[in-house]
Amino acid sequence: MQQHKQSKTIEHHEAAPAQRIGHAFAQASREGRCVLIPYLMCGFPSVEQSLAAILAAIEGGADLIELGLPFSDPLADGATIQHASHQALEHGINITACLSIARQVAAHSSVPLILMGYYNPVLAYGVQRFCREAAAAGACGLIIPDLPPEEAGPLLEAAHEQGLALIFLVPPTTPDERIASIVRVAAQEPRGFIYCVSLSGVTGARDRLPPHLQSFIARVRRQSAPYDLPLAVGFGVSRPEHVAEIARYADGAVVGSALVHLLERHAADGEAQRAAVRDYIRSLRACTVRQP
Numbered sequence: 583m584q585q586h587k588q589s590k591t592i593e594h595h596e597a598a599p600a601q602r603i604g605h606a607f608a609q610a611s612r613e614g615r616c617v618l619i620p621y622l623m624c625g626f627p628s629v630e631q632s633l634a635a636i637l638a639a640i641e642g643g644a645d646l647i648e649l650g651l652p653f654s655d656p657l658a659d660g661a662t663i664q665h666a667s668h669q670a671l672e673h674g675i676n677i678t679a680c681l682s683i684a685r686q687v688a689a690h691s692s693v694p695l696i697l698m699g700y701y702n703p704v705l706a707y708g709v710q711r712f713c714r715e716a717a718a719a720g721a722c723g724l725i726i727p728d729l730p731p732e733e734a735g736p737l738l739e740a741a742h743e744q745g746l747a748l749i750f751l752v753p754p755t756t757p758d759e760r761i762a763s764i765v766r767v768a769a770q771e772p773r774g775f776i777y778c779v780s781l782s783g784v785t786g787a788r789d790r791l792p793p794h795l796q797s798f799i800a801r802v803r804r805q806s807a808p809y810d811l812p813l814a815v816g817f818g819v820s821r822p823e824h825v826a827e828i829a830r831y832a833d834g835a836v837v838g839s840a841l842v843h844l845l846e847r848h849a850a851d852g853e854a855q856r857a858a859v860r861d862y863i864r865s866l867r868a869c870t871v872r873q874p
């Protein structure tokens with residue numbers, strides 16, 4: 583039995599979608615840069631515009647994509663993403679619609695897709711059903727911001743069965759021993775990365791990165807380095823110089839609200855919107871290169 587289980591596990595790892603996440607980080611590292619991870623809300627400003635925006639972000643050089651599932655009570659989100667969530671829900675966007683968008687993106691691109699959503703809708707949909715359908719739609723990982731590792735057992739098991747990584751958040755106030763326990767869970771194969779939350783607060787574009795960001799990342803790195811687990815930074819990242827700073831000491835930068843807001847500004851003109859997304863991502867991607 584053990585032998586059979588062992589071979590099944592190995593086979594799983596070879597085909598695990600999550601491995602594409604590690605490959606994206608490794609490729610960027612070989613190129614001397616951090617990865618760029620745009621976040622977009624499924625169905626915002628509309629299904630068609632969100633799909634076009636995702637493809638434009640990929641054309642602009644996104645290394646991975648975070649796809650947001652709208653939720654009625656996005657407690658970790660600021661005004662920009664709360665508004666996008668509300669609008670997407672108004673358009674009837676649900677998990678099925680999000681999986682359809684993921685499938686269409688995966689049909690056009692091999693860029694790893696990470697589904698980002700709150701736990702309640704996933705629980706209501708069915709944890710195993712969600713993981714099975716997310717993997718079938720081409721997703722490589724999941725971020726469930728309101729699910730701490732100690733409560734993540736059932737989802738972690740269902741995700742790993744489908745070869746999906748479950749990516750956990752580490753806020754800047756997290757004590758070292760808590761970081762160590764989160765890293766231990768996050769490092770289990772098939773693995774993704776650690777999402778380092780740059781600031782204490784909600785999502786939303788900021789003008790400046792927090793002054794203590796580098797020392798926070800160094801603190802997480804002390805726990806993650808033995809596992810060789812990549813660190814991505816999100817929250818507030820909006821300018822090319824933010825990405826340039828993050829590239830110096832982290833492995834990835836996540837940009838959400840600034841991009842979602844840009845979509846909103848160009849919602850009236852699809853062509854202008856796609857060009858604006860592509861050019862914005864290009865400007866950020868140019869700064870992912872580590873300066874010597």
Ligand SMILES: O=P(O)(O)OC[C@@H](O)[C@@H](O)c1c[nH]c2ccccc12
Pocket residue numbers: 621648650658659663698727784785786787816817818819836837838839840
């Ligand atoms: O919007 P910002 O400040 O650029 O932060 C990224 C964030 O949008 C994205 O990663 C995200 C969207 N919703 C979330 C909820 C919790 C944690 C992270 C997120």
